[in-house]
Amino acid sequence: MSLLLIPYRERPPWRSGDWCNLSERFQNATEGVPLLRGVPYNYYPSESQSFFGCGSVGSGVDKTKPSGKINKIRRVTVQSSSESKHSTPLSYDEFVELAHQQINTGEKTIHAKRNPGKWRNIKWISNAIWLLFFFGAYLRWDDRQAVLWDIPNRQFHLFSATILPQDFWLLSLALLLFAMLLAVVTAVAGRVWCGFFCFQTVWTDVFTWIEDKLEGGPQKRRNLEKAPWDMRKIRIKATKHVLWLLISVFTGISFVTWFTDAYQLWADLFSIEAPLIAWITILAFTAGTYVLAGFMREQTCLWLCPYARIQSAMVDKHTVIPTYDNQRGEPRGHMRKNVEQARQSSTGDCIDCHLCVAACPTGVDIRAGLQEGCLMCALCIDACDTVMDKVGRSRGLIRYASLDEMESGITVPLWTRTRVWVYGMILLIAAAGIIYGLSSLDSIELKVLRARQPMYVLQSDGSIQNEYTLKILNKVTHDVDVRISATGPRDLVLTGSKETITAHGSTVTSTTIFVRVPRENLDATSSPIVFRIDGMADSNAFVSERESIFIGPEKQ
Known part of the structure; x- marks a missing residue:
């Protein structure tokens, strides 16, 4: 039997006990297993209910004035089938850490603040790579499309090479190459794919950029949501959704151009002679892009994406990720106007401005450590560096570093990590096989x-x-x-x-x-x-x- 301390928060009306295994996660934390970060804690049952059907709930809860802040601490008793004799209650530090862990499970729309900076510029460059998706299919090579998946004729044209079904082992090696590239990059630098290159992240970033230009900053967007419907609101909302739909339609058409002649497709679309499968594919991609990038946004990563689920198996304490320097930043304290008082203050460099949270597209607090909702886009680094410049302190309070480096100050070289060697060797073998296969293809x-x-x-x-x-x-x-x-x-x-x-x-x-x-x-x-x-x-x-x-x- 273990005693868990749970922060009580206002329960969203549409939540109904989705996280039944939360008690097991807490139980594991009490038995020496690292606490899973990012566990949602915005729904807890009343005293008469079981803890998500997983245990019994004690008394001692003050439900008066529920709000977004912690009002009281509820005592929850959990009985687990895997209960250990050596299990102990969560410590106060663990509880405080848990109280700061949060993830938006869809009950609110996140309006992130767009701050300029080095990582924002890098993100724009990575976004621009996807222009190849829109315009690469129009490149011609020897009087035909340079890259074409000719499914009806079972051929794949790659510039001067034509890959037929008997050569499809090359495509298998290509899939292995990209899988291992994703694995080795994740092992070295975390979810770089999610933060900078994933189509969901890129399209969402473009959609929110349009929203920011039309509706204004985060606070203006929130005010517009609350404002009554008038001609100004209708005009802004209609313009935004028309632009979203145009991008979505162009996305669907661009996808189809890789499977048929791009120029002929446009002619067939305007003459309404395109095949039915082309119309269905365009419609599906239009709807998917519009809904996923415009409305679900970061919820797509949380609920639908399988890679977001398996990334925790690829990240370890040596992985370089956006990390908050706890020793330098804590204890947090607000800026003091009196210079003498500021010098005598024992607070850390973090002024608790919450700008890093405001800049996060998923709404997580990087200061609470690595969390499930973190895409590792490094936009919080730009936000924090901007604040550090303004207050006259050195940059790097939030920076790319490994957890091991933050704890010991020692960086483990890449060549000493076994998983990097394994992923790298498989990557090289796949690349060598592809190079050999392409070079040995006969006309x-x-x-x-x-x-x-x-x-x-x-x-x-x-x-x-x-x-x-x-x-x-x-x-x-x-x-x-x-x-x-x-x-x-x-x-x-x-x-x-x-x-x-x-x-x-x-x-x-x-x-x-x-x-x-x-x-x-x-x-x-x-x-x-x-x-x-x-x-x-x-x-x-x-x-x-x-x-x-x-x-x-x-x-x-």
């Missing part, structure tokens, strides 16, 4: 199928004849003339097909070849034979060879 591929019945044919002149079917795969988009030849038993002769044939672009061309060999030149029942095709493709000479066997009668 023309040859396959040889030998006829099984009959095994061979004895000609009237005493020679032995075998039949072969040659399948020539032309990976380029235009027709190519290829010359067929073969080497093997002495004095072999090719018949049944022209010496030079045309291999049609982006398809397989088949031809039948008969090979005749004088019987006396066969040294064994089975003799090796090599077929060869050569020609010119994309101004480059190519050669493709395939080995087969020539069957003859047994030697007398």
Whole structure:
């Protein structure tokens, strides 16, 4: 039996006990397991209710004047099936830490303050990378789209290379490459993908930038939400949502352009001749972008994104993340106008201005430590550095650092971390495989199928004849003339097909070849034979060879 101290807060009317396993998380904290950060604590049952159905609740709660601040401390008794004999109550420090941990679970809209700074500029640069998503599909290469997923024809065009189903092992390596790149970056620098490159974060940042330009800063936006509907409010809201919808529609169209010819798609859309699947995809992406980036925002990361759930397994105490310097900043205290009093004050550098919280797009307080809602976008660093400049103190109260560095002042080198080595080696293997695969892709591929019945044919002149079917795969988009030849038993002769044939672009061309060999030149029942095709493709000479066997009668 353990005693938990829970801060009592006003219960949102629409919450109904979503976090039934909260007691187990608290229980784990009392047994020496690190306290899970970011646990929502804005809903707690009355004395007559069970603790989310997980235990019994004691008395001693003053429910008068409920508000966003802690009024009283409720004593909650939790009985767990995994209860340890050595479990102890939460300490006061643990309770204080828990009281500062918070995460918005959707009961309010966060209006973050947009502060200029180094990390904001980096974020704009990372946002600009997504312009490739919108305009990359319009790049042409050899009279066709440079990058195209041609699903109906089962082809993937990447500049001059064409990847067919038999080459899809390259795409598997590409997926492995990106997965390991994400893993190694997370192990080194936390959720950098979430904070700077994720499409959800980028689109939400652009949507809130539009909102900030039209409605004003955070306080003006809150006031506008509370204001009655008049022509000014309707005009501002309508303009904002029209811009959101335009971006959403363009997002849907841009996605489809990677799977069909981009220029032809626009012509088909304006003439209303686009295929049904294109309209459905555009509509789905339009609705998804509009809802997720415009309304759900950071809730998408909390409730829908799987990567946000598994990132805790990749982050350890050596990971460099936005961190609050607790030793330097605590105890917090407000600025004093009297210089002498300021000198005699024993407070830390944190002036408790809450600007770091106001700048956070997910509304977490970085001073409470690493939290589930933190995207690690580093915007709180810009906010804190701005304040430190104004109050004449050194920057870095909030900075990129590891938890181990904050505790001991020692930074662990990357090459001493096992997981970085493992992720890095897999990353290099995948990259090497992709480079090898792309460099070894042939413009023309040859396959040889030998006829099984009959095994061979004895000609009237005493020679032995075998039949072969040659399948020539032309990976380029235009027709190519290829010359067929073969080497093997002495004095072999090719018949049944022209010496030079045309291999049609982006398809397989088949031809039948008969090979005749004088019987006396066969040294064994089975003799090796090599077929060869050569020609010119994309101004480059190519050669493709395939080995087969020539069957003859047994030697007398």
